[in-house]
Amino acid sequence: xxxxxxxxxxxxxxxxxxxxxxxxxxxxxxxxxxxxxxxxxxxxxxxxxxxxxxxxxxxxxxxxxxxxxxxxxxxxxxxxxxxxxxxxxxxxxxxxxxxxxxxxxxxxxxxxxxxxxxxxxxxxxxxxxxxxxxxxxxxxxxxxxxxxxxxxxxxxxxxxxxxxxxxxxxxxxxxxxxxxxxxxxxxxxxxxxxxxxxxxxxxxxxxxxxxxxxxxxxxxxxxxxxxxx
Ligand SMILES: CC(C)(COP(=O)(O)OP(=O)(O)OC[C@H]1O[C@@H](n2cnc3c(N)ncnc32)[C@H](O)[C@@H]1OP(=O)(O)O)[C@@H](O)C(=O)NCCC(=O)NCCS
Numbered sequence: 001x002x003x004x005x006x007x008x009x010x011x012x013x014x015x016x017x018x019x020x021x022x023x024x025x026x027x028x029x030x031x032x033x034x035x036x037x038x039x040x041x042x043x044x045x046x047x048x049x050x051x052x053x054x055x056x057x058x059x060x061x062x063x064x065x066x067x068x069x070x071x072x073x074x075x076x077x078x079x080x081x082x083x084x085x086x087x088x089x090x091x092x093x094x095x096x097x098x099x100x101x102x103x104x105x106x107x108x109x110x111x112x113x114x115x116x117x118x119x120x121x122x123x124x125x126x127x128x129x130x131x132x133x134x135x136x137x138x139x140x141x142x143x144x145x146x147x148x149x150x151x152x153x154x155x156x157x158x159x160x161x162x163x164x165x166x167x168x169x170x171x172x173x174x175x176x177x178x179x180x181x182x183x184x185x186x187x188x189x190x191x192x193x194x195x196x197x198x199x200x201x202x203x204x205x206x207x208x209x210x211x212x213x214x215x216x217x218x219x220x221x222x223x224x225x226x227x228x229x
Contacts, residue, residue, distance in 0.1 A: 029136035036129035036169035045168040049161045055152040059115050066110040077124045080144045088182050092208035113161055122149035125158050133199045138166035140176040159192050167216040175213040
C-alpha cells in the first residue's frame, strides 16, 4: 500500500479533465453534423458563390441531397466519374468496381453540388457531413469536371463552395482522399490550399492514396458564429 503523491493526483485530474473535454468536443461535433444534414435551405449558406462567370463560362450551381437528385443527373455524374477515374482506379490497389462506386454515390448520406452552363452539365461534387476520426468534417468524396470545362477555375470554385459550407456548418475542415498517381489532381488540390492531413496513412501502409484537407480555421472552443477568414 502506498499513498498517492500530490503530483500524481494532479496528473490524474488533468487526464480526467482532458477526457471530458474530448468527449464534449466529439458530442458537439456530432450535433453539428446532425444539424448540417438536416439543413432545408443549404444554398443560403453560400448563395453568392453559386453563380460563376469566367472564360466564357456562365455556370450556375445547385445543391441537393441524393434522394432529391434527378435520376438523369445522377447517371451523368456516375458516367463522368467512370470516364475520369476508371483507369486511375484500375492502375492501383483499389481496382475499378462500378457497383461499389454506384453504391457509394447513391448512399442516403450523399449531398451533390451540380454545376451547369445553360443545359450542359459541367462539374459536380459528391460530399457528406460526417464524423471522421472524431472530427466533424465536410468530406469531399468526388470533384469531377468535364474535360471541356477544365482549367477555367470551375474546380476551384466548387471547392470554395464546399469550404464555405464547411465553415458555416461548423465543420473543422474539408477533407478528401486523393490518389497519389493522379498528378493533375494533386497539383489542383495543392493550388487550392489543401495539404496532407494528420489522418493520412504513412506511405509504407498505403502508397496509392493520401488524405488531404483544408481547415476552416474554426476554434472548437469558440461559441460564436463562424466567420470567413
Ligand atoms: C482535377 C480537376 C477537378 C481540376 O478541375 P479544374 O476545373 O480543371 O481546375 P481549376 O481550373 O479550378 O484549377 C485551379 C488551379 O489548380 C491547378 N491545376 C488544375 N488542373 C491542373 C493540371 N491538370 N495540372 C496542373 N495544375 C492544375 C492550377 O494551378 C489551376 O490554376 P491555373 O489554371 O490558373 O493554373 C479536373 O481536372 C478533373 O475533373 N479531373 C479529373 C477527375 C479528377 O482527377 N478529380 C479529382 C479527384 S476526385
